[in-house]
Amino acid sequence: MIKSSFLALLLILFSINSFGQIPGIEPQGPPDNSIFPQFDYVTIDGDSISSKDLADKIVIINIWFVGCTGCKQEEPYLRKVTQKYQDDDDIVFLGFCMTKPDRIRRYLEKNGEIGYQNISLSRDEVEKKYSIRMSPTHFLIKNGVLVAKLTGPITPELKTLDWFEEQIRKLKN
Numbered sequence: 001m002i003k004s005s006f007l008a009l010l011l012i013l014f015s016i017n018s019f020g021q022i023p024g025i026e027p028q029g030p031p032d033n034s035i036f037p038q039f040d041y042v043t044i045d046g047d048s049i050s051s052k053d054l055a056d057k058i059v060i061i062n063i064w065f066v067g068c069t070g071c072k073q074e075e076p077y078l079r080k081v082t083q084k085y086q087d088d089d090d091i092v093f094l095g096f097c098m099t100k101p102d103r104i105r106r107y108l109e110k111n112g113e114i115g116y117q118n119i120s121l122s123r124d125e126v127e128k129k130y131s132i133r134m135s136p137t138h139f140l141i142k143n144g145v146l147v148a149k150l151t152g153p154i155t156p157e158l159k160t161l162d163w164f165e166e167q168i169r170k171l172k173n
Contacts, residue, residue, distance in 0.1 A: 027156050028132050028151045029139060036139065036146045037129055041119040044101045049094065049117065051144065058091045058171045061139040062116055063132050065098040065123075066107045070153035071136045077154050077161050081168070082115025091168070098123045098135070138164065142171050 029132070030036060038051040038058075051059075062078065064071040085091045096117035097104050104118055126132050130139075140148040154164045 003048070017022060017105065017143065024148055028134055028137050029130060029149045030146050032146055032148065034146055036141045038128075041121075043105050043117045043119050044058040044097075045117070047117065054092055056143075056145050058168070059094060059139075059141040060091065060168070061094045061096055061141065063096045063098070063130065063139075064135050066103050067099075068135045072111075074136060074153035074155055075111065076121060077156065079112070079114045081154075081161075082163060085168070086115060088172075090172070094119065096121050096130070098126055140167050140171060147171060 036051065040048070040050045040052075042048055062071075082093050085093075093116040095114075095118040097118050097120055099107075099120060101120040104120060108118070134151050136151075136153055138154065139146055139151045150160060150163065152158065152160060154160045156162070
């Protein structure tokens with residue numbers, strides 16, 4: 001069952017076009033080059049995060065949930081990317097996790113941090129506010145504008161890791 005589900009996911013991911021969207025499925029997220037929806041949240045560690053405070057930053061958002069196969073698959077690669085930029089104050093990595101805070105904490109204690117500040121959000125809020133129905137989905141935002149997005153895991157096998165790293169480099173320049 002798990003093996004067939006994973007193969008089905010891979011087939012879907014191989015059909016993703018260059019804009020990180022799956023043909024025939026409603027586009028995920030706000031339109032590229034649009035103002036990203038404003039937010040005020042508290043991380044699972046109790047820190048306040050506001051889009052207004054991040055207006056002059058590069059913000060990388062990963063929408064995920066505990067139990068997501070693609071989300072688990074991309075963790076080691078996301079960890080490497082966040083480690084590369086951990087001392088860069090211009091980049092902020094946020095995880096919008098559709099899981100209860102206690103379960104997120106237990107998961108991260110067991111599997112390790114990946115360098116994202118995690119915020120627990122309901123699926124309903126993620127769907128209504130950000131137009132996301134599939135995970136993982138990644139948003140790359142600069143100066144409050146959604147510059148790029150990708151639905152699917154960040155991995156070298158799917159060439160999405162190269163795309164992700166290139167997008168971050170472009171945002172830095």
